[in-house]
Amino acid sequence: MPEVSDTPAGVRPFxxxxxxxxxxSGTQYQGPCPWCDKDKFYVDVRTGKWDCKVCLFKGxxxxxxxxxxxxxxxxxxxxxxxxxxxxxxxxxxxxxxxxSFITGEVLVxxxxxTGALVNLYRYAAPSGGGxxxxxxxxxxxxxxxxxxxxxxxxxxxxxxxPDRLSRFxxxxxxxxxxxxxxxxxxxxxxxxxxxxxxxxxxLTGNPEVSLAADAVVVAVPGASYMTERWAQAFxxxxxxxxxxxxxxxxxxxxxxxxxxxxxxxxRACSVLYRSSQRFDEVRYLKWGEEGHDPxxxxxxxLRDWLGWxxxxxxxxxxxxxxxxxxxxxPPEWITGGRKAAAAVKPGSTELPLLPCTSWRELIPHxxxxxRWPRPGHGLDHGLACCLAVVTSTMAVGxxxxxxxxxxxxxxxxxxxxxLAVNRRYVYSKDSMTGxxxxxxxxxxxxxxxxMIKKVNGKTLVIKDADTLIQNPARTQIMSQFRAMYDRALxxxxxxxxxxxxxxxxxxxxxxxxxxxxxMDTAELGERFLDVRVTDGVDVDSERATGIRAILDADQSxxxxxxxxxxxxxxxxxxxxxxxxxxxxxxxRGNAQSLIAGVRVTEGDAARxxxxxxxxxxxxxxxxxxxxxxxxxxxxxxxxxxxxxxAKCLAVVLGKDxxxxxxxxxxxxxxxxxxxxxxxxxxxxxxDFGPDGCExxxxxxxxxxxxxxxxxxxxxxxxxxxxxxxxxxxxxTAKTPRYRVSGHMAEIYESVVNQ
Numbered sequence: 001m002p003e004v005s006d007t008p009a010g011v012r013p014f015x016x017x018x019x020x021x022x023x024x025s026g027t028q029y030q031g032p033c034p035w036c037d038k039d040k041f042y043v044d045v046r047t048g049k050w051d052c053k054v055c056l057f058k059g060x061x062x063x064x065x066x067x068x069x070x071x072x073x074x075x076x077x078x079x080x081x082x083x084x085x086x087x088x089x090x091x092x093x094x095x096x097x098x099x100s101f102i103t104g105e106v107l108v109x110x111x112x113x114t115g116a117l118v119n120l121y122r123y124a125a126p127s128g129g130g131x132x133x134x135x136x137x138x139x140x141x142x143x144x145x146x147x148x149x150x151x152x153x154x155x156x157x158x159x160x161x162p163d164r165l166s167r168f169x170x171x172x173x174x175x176x177x178x179x180x181x182x183x184x185x186x187x188x189x190x191x192x193x194x195x196x197x198x199x200x201x202x203l204t205g206n207p208e209v210s211l212a213a214d215a216v217v218v219a220v221p222g223a224s225y226m227t228e229r230w231a232q233a234f235x236x237x238x239x240x241x242x243x244x245x246x247x248x249x250x251x252x253x254x255x256x257x258x259x260x261x262x263x264x265x266x267r268a269c270s271v272l273y274r275s276s277q278r279f280d281e282v283r284y285l286k287w288g289e290e291g292h293d294p295x296x297x298x299x300x301x302l303r304d305w306l307g308w309x310x311x312x313x314x315x316x317x318x319x320x321x322x323x324x325x326x327x328x329x330p331p332e333w334i335t336g337g338r339k340a341a342a343a344v345k346p347g348s349t350e351l352p353l354l355p356c357t358s359w360r361e362l363i364p365h366x367x368x369x370x371r372w373p374r375p376g377h378g379l380d381h382g383l384a385c386c387l388a389v390v391t392s393t394m395a396v397g398x399x400x401x402x403x404x405x406x407x408x409x410x411x412x413x414x415x416x417x418x419l420a421v422n423r424r425y426v427y428s429k430d431s432m433t434g435x436x437x438x439x440x441x442x443x444x445x446x447x448x449x450x451m452i453k454k455v456n457g458k459t460l461v462i463k464d465a466d467t468l469i470q471n472p473a474r475t476q477i478m479s480q481f482r483a484m485y486d487r488a489l490x491x492x493x494x495x496x497x498x499x500x501x502x503x504x505x506x507x508x509x510x511x512x513x514x515x516x517x518x519m520d521t522a523e524l525g526e527r528f529l530d531v532r533v534t535d536g537v538d539v540d541s542e543r544a545t546g547i548r549a550i551l552d553a554d555q556s557x558x559x560x561x562x563x564x565x566x567x568x569x570x571x572x573x574x575x576x577x578x579x580x581x582x583x584x585x586x587x588r589g590n591a592q593s594l595i596a597g598v599r600v601t602e603g604d605a606a607r608x609x610x611x612x613x614x615x616x617x618x619x620x621x622x623x624x625x626x627x628x629x630x631x632x633x634x635x636x637x638x639x640x641x642x643x644x645x646a647k648c649l650a651v652v653l654g655k656d657x658x659x660x661x662x663x664x665x666x667x668x669x670x671x672x673x674x675x676x677x678x679x680x681x682x683x684x685x686x687d688f689g690p691d692g693c694e695x696x697x698x699x700x701x702x703x704x705x706x707x708x709x710x711x712x713x714x715x716x717x718x719x720x721x722x723x724x725x726x727x728x729x730x731x732t733a734k735t736p737r738y739r740v741s742g743h744m745a746e747i748y749e750s751v752v753n754q
Contacts, residue, residue, distance in 0.1 A: 007021075007029075008029075008045035008046075009045075009048075009139050010043060010044060010045040010046055010047060010048040010049075010061075010139070011029045011043050011045055011048075011139075012138040012139035013048065013061040013064065013065065013137050013138060013139045013140050014029075014043055014050065014061070014064065015138070016122070016135075016137050016138040016139070017064075017065075017068055017100065017102055017103065017120070017122075017137070018034075018100065018102040018103040019031055019032075019034060019041070019102070020032060021041075021043060024042065027044055027045050027046055028042050028043065028044060028045070029042070029043045029045060030042050030043075033052040033054060033055055033057075034068070034071075034101070034102050035052065035055050035057065035067075035071070036052065036054045036055050038052070038053075038054040038055075040052055040053035040054045047060075047146075047147070048060055048061040048139070048146060050064055059149070060146035060147060060148065060154070061137075061139065061140055061146055062117075062118055062119075062140060062146055062154050062155075062156065063148075065109075065117060065118075065119065065120040065137060065140070066116070066117045068100065068101070068102065068107075068120060069096070069098060069107065069109050069117055069120055071101050072098040072099055072100050072101045072102075072107060073098060073099055073101070074092075074093040074096070074097065074098050074099075075092060075093070075097055075098055075099040075106060077089055077092075080092060080097075080106065084181045084184065084185075084303070085181065085185050085303040085306070085307025085308075086184055086185060086188060086307075087188060087310070087312060087315075088188070091184045091187065091188045092184070094162050094184075094187075095108070095160065095161065095162050095180060095183070095184055095187075096108070096109040096117075096162060097109075100122075103122075105122050105123065105124050106122070106123040106124070107120050107121065107122060107123070108120075108121045108123055108134060108160065108180055109121075109158075109160075110156075110158030110159055110160050110221070111158050111159065111160075111161065112154070112155075112157060112158050112229075113229055113230065113232075113233045116154075117158070118140075118154060118155065118156050118157060118158040119136055119137055119140055119141075119156040119158045120137050121134045121135060121136050121137070121221075122134070122135045122137075123135075134179070134180070134221070136156070136221065137156065140155075140156040141155070141156045141157075142155055142156055142157035142158075142227060142364075143155070143364055143367050143368070144156060157227055157229060157230075159176075159218040159219060159220060159221075159230060160179075160180035160183055160218060160219040160220075160221070161180075161183055161187075161216070161217055161218035161219055170214075171214060171215055171216045171237065172214045172215065172237060172238065172280075173214065173215040173216070173237060173238045173239075173240065174215070174216050174218065174234050174237050174238070174239045174240070175190075175215060175216070175217045175218070175240050175242060176218055176219070176220060176239065176240065176241050176242065176268070177217065177218070177219040177220070177242050177243075177302060178219065178220060178222070178223050178242070178243045178244050178261065178264070178301065178302075179219055179220075179221070179222075179301070180219045181303055182219060182242070182301050182302040182303055183217050183218060183219030185302055185303050185306050185307050186217055186242065186302050186306065186319075187212060187217040189306050189312070189315045189316060189318075189319050190210060190211040190212040190215065190217065190319070191207045191210050191211075191212045192204060192205070192207075192210065192312045192315075192316060193210060193211050193316045193319055194209050194210050194211060195211070200320060201316050201317075201319060201320040201323070202316070203312065203313050203316055220264075220268075222264070223243050223244070223246075223260045223261050223263065223264025223265070223267075224260075224263075224264050224267060224361065225264075226264075226267065226268035226271045226272075227271065228271060228274065228275045228571060228572070228575070231271050231272045231274075231275035231277055232275055232277055234272065234277070234279065235275075235277035235278060235279065236277075236278060236279065236280065237279060237280055238279070238280040238281045238282075238283070239272065239279055239281070239282045239283070240282075240283045240284070240285075240326060241265045241268055241269070241282075241283070241284045241285065242284075242285040242302055242322075243261035243262070243264050243265050243284075243285065244259075244260070244261035244299055244300065244301040245259075245261060245287040245288075245292050245293055245296050245297075245298070245299065245300040245301070246259025246260045246261040246262065246292065246298060246299055247259050247292055247294065247298040248290075248292065251590070252590040252592075252593035252594065257357075258291060259291070259292050259298075261287075261292075262291040262292060263355075265284045265285075265329075266333050266355060267354075267355060269282060269284070269329050269333045270333065270354045270355065273333075274354065274571065274574070274575050274578070275571065281328060282328065282329050283326045283327060283328055283329065284326070284327065284329055285322070285325055285326060286325055286326070286327045287300075287325065302322075305318060305322055306318050306319060306322070351421045351574065351577060351578050351581065352578065353421065353422060353578055353581045353582040353585055354575065354578040354579045354581075354582045355582050355586075356579040356580070356582040356583040356586060357583070357586045358583075358654050359384070359387075359583075359652055359653050359654055360654065361579075361583075362576075362579050362580060362583050363380070365572070365575050365576040365579045366379075366383070366415075366576045366580075368572045368575075368576070369570065369572040369573040369575070369576040370411060370414070370573070370576075375661070376661060376664050376665055376668075378410075378533050378534065379410075379411050379412070379415055379533050381531065381533065381665055381668065382404050382406070382412060382415060382531055382533040383415045383418075383580075384649060384652050384653065384665060385402055385404075385531045385645070385649065385665065385669060386402070386404065386415065386416060386419055386509055386531075387419070387580075387583065387584070387587060387648075387652040388400070388645055388648035388649045388651070388652050389401070389402055389459060389507045389508075389509055389648070390419060390425060390426065390459045390507065390584050390587060390588065391587045391588070391591050391594070391595070391648040391651050391652060392507055392591075392595075392644050392645075392648045393425070393457065393458065393459055393505055393506070393507040393588070393591075394457065394505050394588075394591060394592075395591065395592075395595060395644065395648075397640055397644060398637050398640045398641055398644065399485055399505070399506070399507055399508075399527075400507055400529070400641055400644045400645055400648065401485070401507060401508040401509075401510075401527050401528045401529070402508075402509055402510075402528055402529050402530070402531050402669075403465070403509075403510045403511075403512065403516050403528045403529070403530050403531065404416065404509060404510070404511045404512075404531050404533060405511075405512060405513065405514065405516050405530055405531065405532050405533070405672070406511075406513070406532065406533035406534040407513065407534045408513055410533055410534045411533070412511050412533050413463050413464070413511055414573070414577075415580075416428070416461050416463055416509060416511055417463070417577060418576060418577040418580030418581065419459065419461060419509075419580060419581070419584055420461055420463075420581075421577045421578060421580060421581030421584075422580075422581035422582075422584040422585055422588075424585070424588075425457075425458055425459060425584055425585070425588045426458060426459045426461055426584060427454055427455045427458045427459065427460050427461065428460075428461040428462075428463060429460070429461070429462060429463075430462075430463055430464055452484065452504070452506075455506050456504055456505065456506060457505055457506075458506065458507075459506075459507045459508070459509060460506055460507070460508045460509070461508075461509045461510075461511075462508075462509070462510045462511065463511050464511065464512065465510045465511060465512030465515070465516050468510070469512070469515055469516070481508070481527065482527060484504055484506055485527045508528070510528065516530075529641060529642075529645065529669050529670075529672075529673045530669065530672040530673040530675075531669055531672060532668075532672040587651065587652065591651070594651040595647055595648065595651055597651075597656055598647045598650040598651060598655070598656055598657065598658070599656060599657045599658075600643065600646070600647065600657075600658060601657075601658075604646070604658045605643070607663070607750070608639055608642045608643050608646060608666070609635060609639045610747050610750045610751050611638070611639070611642045611666065611667065611670040611751060612635035612636070612637075612638035612639030612640075612641075612642055613635045613639075613747050614670060614674055614747050614748070614751050614752075615635075615638050615670055615673050615674040616632055616633050616634060616635040616638055617632060617674075617678075617682075617716075617719055617720065617721040617744060617747075618674035618676070618678040618679050618682060618721065619633075619673060619674050619676075619678075620632045620633065620678075620715070620719065621678070621715070622711055622712060622714075622715040631718070631719065632719040632720075642666055642669075642670060645666055645669060646658045646662055646663070646666045649662050649665055649666065650662045667751065670751065671751070671752065677702070677704075677712065678712060678715075678716065678721075680702050681698060681702060681709065681712055681713060681716060682716060682721055682722070682740065682744070682748070684698045684701040684702055685698060685713075685716075685722055685738050685739060685740055686740050686745070686748060687701075688739070689739075690739060691727070691737075691739075692725065692727070692737035692738055692739035693737060693738060693739075694735055694736075694737055694738070695709045695710040695713055695738070696709075698713065698738070713738050716738075717738065720741055720743070720744065721740070721741060721744045722738045722739065722740055722741055722744070723738070723739060723740075723741045724736040724737065724738055725737055725739065
């Protein structure tokens with residue numbers, strides 16, 4: 001099969017299914033048409049739109065898959081049926097299994113809620129070799145939307161099974177299996193079983209009176225797969241999940257995590273709950289007392305249970321025993337598996353958490369909720385850094401505080417509200433007057449109403465920094481923040497009350513626009529790193545996001561708010577926040593072992609130190625209160641902050657080292673933190689080269705007055721970023737010229753020009 005990993009995304013579905021395409025003019029790929037064999041088949045790499053100039057066939061990638069499936073003969077070989085545990089090859093054809101007319105490989109279709117084919121899986125060995133597995137079409141997934149001729153969109157969000165939605169209206173039950181082969185074996189057995197007068201299963205040769213007559217059997221591609229679109233299709237029915245008997249996995253600190261089958265069942269149940277649909281009942285296959293049967297092999301599935309006898313009558317008996325293990329889901333599962341969530345009272349404004357244990361699992365929910373950028377940029381980068389801050393809260397050492405900076409309506413508030421769903425570890429406030437309160441409500445004066453008591457051990461999130469910037473007591477508040485950063489606060493009030501707090505662990509996230517740079521002066525004792533989620537305004541991106549926002553609003557505008565937090569926003573955005581809160585729960589609960597599992601090499605330490613040096617030179621400002629020789633902060637604290645950020649980002653992203661992805665994000669934070677007028681001046685001086693420049697020349701480049709520029713250049717000289725010299729020839733007599741210092745040139749090259 002052709003390799004598809006290095007081809008544009010729009011071309012991958014076609015190469016995946018055996019088409020020999022090559023770059024053509026402009027944004028087109030060209031190759032032989034699979035139907036007429038003429039070299040007139042074209043694909044647009046941007047949209048995936050294709051057409052044959054001879055056949056006149058055209059469409060999007062999913063329409064291509066439908067035509068491939070329609071042109072490929074259904075396959076029902078004895079060999080494949082026997083290999084997959086089926087008694088008859090008829091079931092293969094019933095589930096749409098075919099043999100590709102292009103490559104000869106076995107293909108298995110999946111279908112969307114409307115009953116139309118939306119994905120086509122190859123049953124083949126991976127490119128690296130090994131046994132055959134089901135491989136979904138490259139470039140087609142539930143997150144990828146393709147435009148249709150009618151103006152709508154279609155995605156690869158599909159389940160296996162022949163019982164499309166056309167059968168759902170009269171079906172009373174839905175059986176959800178893990179993988180199509182399990183679904184086929186169950187479907188085949190249910191077609192031959194019926195309930196006898198005594199309630200027990202008995203053999204029948206009439207499918208119209210069988211268990212399958214009033215039930216639908218479908219299969220998910222994997223245990224973690226379930227979407228709200230399918231939850232809505234299951235509404236009003238009894239839903240039964242029959243996932244594999246996966247044994248528990250080792251967890252942090254000697255704990256045990258649920259096996260993939262049980263974890264997937266819980267996740268699917270949480271999706272059903274979140275959809276706000278009603279179900280007659282939701283059941284699951286409880287293999288054993290703890291959700292798994294240790295006497296059965298790890299991964300024991302329906303085919304292992306039903307597929308071993310070679311007689312259908314024996315398989316019906318096995319099905320009876322299997323049904324004896326079905327149980328209603330526990331009540332706590334419908335709130336995402338967290339006991340505290342089950343205790344949320346009706347009318348509460350607290351959202352229940354949904355379980356999430358990985359970044360890879362979390363991000364698809366945000367992609368469904370918002371227009372999400374590519375990895376490592378924009379909100380994706382901002383959310384990862386915020387989660388890293390949360391993870392770092394209780395770790396020993398210099399604390400990790402960040403400012404999330406972006407244009408108004410850029411989505412920064414939305415992502416931090418996702419953190420705030422977890423009230424156990426995140427304390428979110430829109431306004432504050434200080435960290436202390438001397439207010440006395442009890443006669444003895446023992447009750448402490450200070451905010452510092454509430455935030456200790458948590459992440460303090462200030463969603464709108466304007467309230468802090470405009471506060472007349474801002475300088476006093478920032479002084480309290482500096483003391484909190486050093487983990488010790490002591491205060492005395494006018495009513496003779498005093499409070500001392502030591503051993504504090506508080507991480508801080510402040511969100512705002514560029515007005516946050518008003519806080520960015522050395523005189524305020526800067527402790528924050530900067531995380532920018534927007535760099536200027538991309539009109540095309542803004543327009544696309546605006547369209548998405550209106551369409552999202554259109555879906556929910558007819559609904560009414562009923563004072564429940566579940567109705568405040570779209571279901572997709574609510575779910576994204578709930579999963580974010582669940583991920584916070586996982587990160588904080590396992591932070592110690594997860595952070596310890598990230599390796600840091602000596603080379604990593606050197607690169608992180610360079611980041612600290614760059615920021616230390618450029619983040620400071622000339623003092624407005626004095627005009628003496630300037631100094632800068634040392635790089636040690638900054639280097640340790642970047643080290644802390646790198647390790648916690650690795651934890652969030654599921655890495656065990658500071659790889660290129662982690663380094664890209666940490667480097668971006670460093671550049672965002674030191675950007676500003678000093679960074680612009682240094683870049684201008686570097687661009688002038690070894691011959692240097694005078695202050696007025698730099699001023700013309702950066703668009704500032706010569707006097708102000710000279711003051712800042714003297715600061716850069718005093719802190720060692722620049723040096724002055726008198727040229728041997730040329731230039732104005734006695735007018736110093738500036739050029740970058742040797743060690744700063746090396747740091748700049750290492751960090752900025754890498």
